[in-house]
Amino acid sequence: MACKKYKEKIVLHLYGELGENDAKDLMAHIEGCADCAEEFAYTQKIFQVLDETKTDDIPEANWEKCWNTIDVGIQGKERKKKSFLLYPRWAYASAALLIVFTVGFFFGRMAFLKPAESRSMLLEGSQSAMYPSIQEHFESLKPVLVEYANYTASPENGTITIDKNIVRNLIIQNILLKRMIADEDPSTKEILEDVDLVLREIANQEGDDAHTLSMIKELIQERGILYEIEVSKTI
Amino acid sequence: MLFEQNRKRIFSLAYQYTKNKEDAEDILQETFIKTYNYLDKYKVENETNFSSWIYRIGINCSIDYLRKKKNKKEDFSDWDKWEKTIGSNHSNPEHTIGLEQLREKISHLVEELSPRQRMTFILKHYQQFSIKEIAEYLDCSEGSVKKQLFRAVSAIRSPLKKYLWEKDYGMQKI
Numbered sequence: 001m002a003c004k005k006y007k008e009k010i011v012l013h014l015y016g017e018l019g020e021n022d023a024k025d026l027m028a029h030i031e032g033c034a035d036c037a038e039e040f041a042y043t044q045k046i047f048q049v050l051d052e053t054k055t056d057d058i059p060e061a062n063w064e065k066c067w068n069t070i071d072v073g074i075q076g077k078e079r080k081k082k083s084f085l086l087y088p089r090w091a092y093a094s095a096a097l098l099i100v101f102t103v104g105f106f107f108g109r110m111a112f113l114k115p116a117e118s119r120s121m122l123l124e125g126s127q128s129a130m131y132p133s134i135q136e137h138f139e140s141l142k143p144v145l146v147e148y149a150n151y152t153a154s155p156e157n158g159t160i161t162i163d164k165n166i167v168r169n170l171i172i173q174n175i176l177l178k179r180m181i182a183d184e185d186p187s188t189k190e191i192l193e194d195v196d197l198v199l200r201e202i203a204n205q206e207g208d209d210a211h212t213l214s215m216i217k218e219l220i221q222e223r224g225i226l227y228e229i230e231v232s233k234t235i
Numbered sequence: 236m237l238f239e240q241n242r243k244r245i246f247s248l249a250y251q252y253t254k255n256k257e258d259a260e261d262i263l264q265e266t267f268i269k270t271y272n273y274l275d276k277y278k279v280e281n282e283t284n285f286s287s288w289i290y291r292i293g294i295n296c297s298i299d300y301l302r303k304k305k306n307k308k309e310d311f312s313d314w315d316k317w318e319k320t321i322g323s324n325h326s327n328p329e330h331t332i333g334l335e336q337l338r339e340k341i342s343h344l345v346e347e348l349s350p351r352q353r354m355t356f357i358l359k360h361y362q363q364f365s366i367k368e369i370a371e372y373l374d375c376s377e378g379s380v381k382k383q384l385f386r387a388v389s390a391i392r393s394p395l396k397k398y399l400w401e402k403d404y405g406m407q408k409i
């Protein structure tokens with residue numbers, strides 16, 4: 001009967017999960033029990049075989065397929081928006097007007113918020129390890145946004161090559177953070193919504209022609225995203 | 236990065252668990268969609284680190300996925316199939332089994348474990364989490380993890396006995 005208990009302990013011991021006293025007890029038993037001694041030797045061998053036959057080859061996932069399914073699953077049917085850049089120019093112009101109006105309204109409203117209210121727990125990311133940090137997210141966004149914001153159409157500038165998978169990762173990350181913030185921090189949520197718009201344009205960008213690149217640049221500038229990101233640091 | 240780091244960790248766990256790329260991709264997708272849907276809950280509970288929380292969702296999605304898949308699967312054992320093909324070549328006790336075949340055999344034995352046992356074994360043996368951590372991930376007692384682990388190791392250990400000879404692995408023929 002006692003041997004059954006020791007056989008369990010053998011496995012735990014080989015995983016380094018047995019306390020000092022239990023380990024001593026086990027060894028003492030093994031010395032006097034041929035059956036358990038054999039069990040111990042064989043289990044040790046099995047562990048060795050498991051290590052020898054272990055393979056670390058993990059194939060590369062089809063991230064694009066995964067990303068699409070996640071994006072559709074998360075956004076549901078609500079997101080069937082057309083690409084912002086595909087709207088006719090007049091629509092774009094009126095949208096820009098609306099942005100100017102909204103931003104103006106938004107800044108007006110900001111003035112009435114107490115600093116504590118405009119600051120979410122998420123912004124304190126590193127202090128609270130529980131939450132992924134918005135600031136870290138902004139830091140990973142910056143290189144991509146700066147690249148597009150600095151774009152100038154000229155023959156020697158060529159085009160911008162950005163790994164679409166990086167952009168897709170950023171989109172999912174952005175969506176998750178936006179949902180975590182919910183309505184606790186309207187100003188940060190607004191930045192994330194603008195970021196979402198820009199990242200989707202980049203991810204869906206088919207051509208690398210000067211026109212598309214300039215439109216993305218304009219979008220970043222119109223929405224003042226880089227400025228907002230910088231300001232969020234100082235709040 | 237929040238998504239970047241976690242997608243790799245979860246995909247690699249799901250792949251080790253299912254040994255199938257498409258299944259692991261399905262699990263990864265399911266994990267992130269669930270993560271999004273459960274974010275409110277996370278904010279309320281807030282008892283754990285965010286990456287651990289996602290990882291836990293990934294573990295549960297993997298177990299659920301396998302359960303559903305096992306229910307659908309016709310009732311034949313891969314292990315029997317293996318015995319009939321590769322296993323039969325080793326009916327001569329003078330021969331020892333090669334490393335590649337042994338790897339394949341172990342992989343089949345792991346597949347035969349119940350979804351929860353398989354996960355316990357993968358988390359302990361390959362991902363090297365402590366029993367305490369596994370108990371937290373699987374939301375059960377440490378005693379229960381120990382039992383599952385012992386059963387998993389026993390289930391892998393016993394059928395291998397006849398293939399491990401002194402020549403290769405220093406074992407006496409049993």
Ligand SMILES: [Zn+2]
Binds near residue numbers: 002003006035036037
């Ligand atoms: Zn004994």
